[in-house]
Amino acid sequence: MLRYAPFLVGAAAGALYARERRALNRVERLGAAALETLLDAIDANNAVTGAHVRRVADYALILADAADLDEREQNSIERVALFHDIGKIDGALSDIVDETTALTPKERKAVMTHPRRGAEVLAPLAGFYPDLPEGVLAHHERWDGNGYPRGLRGCRIPLAARVVAIADTFDAVTHARPYSRALSRSMGLEIIGAGRGKQFDPDLVDLFLSPPVVEAVEESMRKSHAPRKAGGKRRAGRRSGNAPDINFRWRSAGPARR
Secondary structure, eight states, X not given: OGGGHHHHHHHHHHHHHHHHHHHHHHHHHHHHHXXXXXXXXXXXXXXXXXXXXXXXXXHHHHHXXXXXXXXXXHHHHHHHHHHTTGGGGSHHHHHHHTOSSOOOHHHHHHHTTHHHHHHHHXXXXXXXXXXXXXXXXXXXXXXXXXXXXXXXXXXXXXXXXXXXHHHHHHHHHHSOBTTBOOOOHHHHHHHHHHTBTTTBOXXXXXXXXXXXXXXXXXXXXXXXXXXXXXXXXXXXXOOOOSOGGGOOTTSOOOOOOO
16 A cells, blocks of 8 residues: 555645635636626726727736736736726716816816725725736826826836836727727827826837837827627737637637737
């Protein structure tokens, strides 16, 4: 019997590992389901915001890919991009966001609470995605330290937030809002360039303005303006994978980007 002991121990350890792995997958899928539900809530509350966060996610992934970030970092950036504005679905902010006139100082101050509100909404998911609330909280910080809500400076701002800040600003100025008209793509790129080293990470700005990234962003913009198929959602993102946390239904199941 003793001669079989190592085999039995090994088999038991393998069975235990398999059970733990299945349990972990179930937990991960629970977290993914929660994210799906929140993404659906954004769509249901404000379709304009829903379309905005998908475009931001695509631009952010283009930039992250050009920066040669690994899959874990790209997944983190995608999540922060998709949920960076979740704080705006708060009832107190919804009417302000939909205003058709320029915001008053009081309304602007209220809108500036949305990063913290969003981080609070996402806090229960920190066990699944510890970087998500922090990235959402920091997406309006500035490279020069003059952002909000905490006045973080430079590399103290999480990388995901620095990437999303560029994508978010570019989309915000190149798409019409209830209170502002859309600017051209070239003007949007000029605004990003003007923020280099002030609002945005200078290295990321240089990369965003590089010809390959600009070309990819232009292609993404063309696709975002394409008519939706009946019964379907406009899709953003280009990668596919088996990790439960990135299998959002809205993403196309095309070949991997890399």
